[in-house]
Amino acid sequence: MNRKDKLLIMKIASLFSVVRGYNIPIIILAQYLSAIFILAPEKRALDILLDFNLFILVFASSLTIASGYIINNFYDSQKDLINRPHKSMLDRLVSQKTKLSVYFTLNFIVALMALFVSWRVFLFFSGYIFFIWFYSHKIKKYPIIGNLMAALLAVLPFFAILLYFYTRIPFEDIENYKRQLAVIFSHATFLFVLLLIREMIKDLENLKGDLANGYKTIPIVYGERISKLIITVLTVLIILPVYVLIEISDVGFMDIYFYSCLIILIFFLLYLWKSDSKSQFLLLHNVLKFLIVAGVFCIVLIDPSVLWHGKRMLLTI
Numbered sequence: 001m002n003r004k005d006k007l008l009i010m011k012i013a014s015l016f017s018v019v020r021g022y023n024i025p026i027i028i029l030a031q032y033l034s035a036i037f038i039l040a041p042e043k044r045a046l047d048i049l050l051d052f053n054l055f056i057l058v059f060a061s062s063l064t065i066a067s068g069y070i071i072n073n074f075y076d077s078q079k080d081l082i083n084r085p086h087k088s089m090l091d092r093l094v095s096q097k098t099k100l101s102v103y104f105t106l107n108f109i110v111a112l113m114a115l116f117v118s119w120r121v122f123l124f125f126s127g128y129i130f131f132i133w134f135y136s137h138k139i140k141k142y143p144i145i146g147n148l149m150a151a152l153l154a155v156l157p158f159f160a161i162l163l164y165f166y167t168r169i170p171f172e173d174i175e176n177y178k179r180q181l182a183v184i185f186s187h188a189t190f191l192f193v194l195l196l197i198r199e200m201i202k203d204l205e206n207l208k209g210d211l212a213n214g215y216k217t218i219p220i221v222y223g224e225r226i227s228k229l230i231i232t233v234l235t236v237l238i239i240l241p242v243y244v245l246i247e248i249s250d251v252g253f254m255d256i257y258f259y260s261c262l263i264i265l266i267f268f269l270l271y272l273w274k275s276d277s278k279s280q281f282l283l284l285h286n287v288l289k290f291l292i293v294a295g296v297f298c299i300v301l302i303d304p305s306v307l308w309h310g311k312r313m314l315l316t317i
Contacts (some may be wrong), residue, residue, distance in 0.1 A: 010093050013090065014090050014092075014093035014094045015094050015098075015102065017087060017091055018069060018070055018091050018094060019066040019069045019070055019102075020066075021066075023065075023069075024062050024065070026293060026296055027061070027065060028058055028062055030296040032048070032058065033296065033299040034158055034161065035048050035161055035165070036048050037300065037302040037303060038183065038299065038302070039158075039161055039162055039165055041180070041302075041303075053117050053164070054164060056114075056117050057117065057161060057164055058161070060113045060125055061157035063106045063109060063110050064106075064110050064128055064132070067102075067103050067107050067132075068129075068153070070100075070102060071132065071133055071137075072132075072136045072140075073091060073099065074096060074099050074103070075136045077091075077092070077096070079206070079212070079213045079215070080209065081209075082208055082213075083208065083210075107129050110129065111126065120167075121164075124163075128157075128160075131153060132153055135149050135150065141214070142216050143216055143217055143221045143222070144218065146217070147199040147200055147203070147218070150195070150196075150199045151192050151193075152192070154195050166181075179249070182248070183244075183245065186245045190238060190241040190242060190258075193237060193238045194238065194288065194291060195292070196234060197231055197288060198285065198288040200227060200230060201284050201285045203217040203219050203220075204219050204224060204228075204281045205278055205281035205282055205285055207219055207224075207278075208278075218230065228273060231269075231272060232269055232272070238261075238265065242261070242262060246259075251301075252301055252302040253304055254298055254299065254301040254302050256298075257294065257298035257301060261295075264287065265291075268284060268287055268288075271284060272284060
């Protein structure tokens with residue numbers, strides 16, 4: 001390969017790193033598995049997989065999240081030089097101008113796709129794009145509200161799919177779906193709290209870069225001890241949605257995942273209070289990422305027959 005081809009490959013790798021391309025397939029899988037097993041379990045799986053409007057929603061969500069990573073990288077370029085020097089050097093192979101061009105292009109495509117489905121979907125994604133930009137530009141620099149908004153923005157695409165399925169149900173029939181809605185919101189609450197804990201661990205991990213760039217995160221404003229106390233309270237509170245999912249609703253064999261999460265989170269808390277270095281907080285961050293990704297794949301445990309009766313499930317659900 002000549003130098004020009006090598007540079008092109010490096011720039012593609014750089015852009016892949018900026019949009020965190022390794023996360024996008026997980027997000028798409030999570031949305032489809034959530035639709036099949038949690039949001040619309042009464043529907044045939046094949047109908048969900050072949051629903052073109054749903055495909056547009058999932059694809060538009062993925063592109064919006066990718067564009068969100070770009071604008072977040074754009075504003076955090078100086079901070080990342082301190083917090084993630086190796087990744088930052090790779091990301092800088094693509095110029096800020098190119099990043100912005102890709103960002104606007106992706107958002108334009110999302111707007112066109114949303115309009116294809118409905119004006120309501122267009123309004124939803126327009127608002128979603130705006131709040132991602134507003135978070136990256138302003139909100140993430142402030143304690144508490146920045147963490148809450150980051151977790152909310154990560155969960156929001158799943159609510160887009162929820163609204164897609166449930167706005168078609170006549171109002172008088174909503175009463176029949178109360179139990180299912182309770183299960184959906186319990187799953188959403190569990191994921192939201194887990195993401196919120198992860199955001200707060202990231203603040204501890206990125207303390208030096210945040211401090212150098214004027215970010216007012218919880219550890220900077222209130223100290224590491226208060227940050228650890230809040231994380232501990234949130235970790236204890238996660239028991240509530242887990243209790244609802246295991247004891248009140250039917251999540252099949254996914255209760256194995258929730259019990260395992262609780263056990264891992266106990267050790268997580270013990271290690272948290274012993275941690276005081278970036279490498280230790282990075283380990284805790286990776287544990288939470290593992291739990292989130294494992295949760296995506298464990299959704300199939302709600303009805304594991306898909307693993308050995310895939311064809312039957314597609315045709316008869």
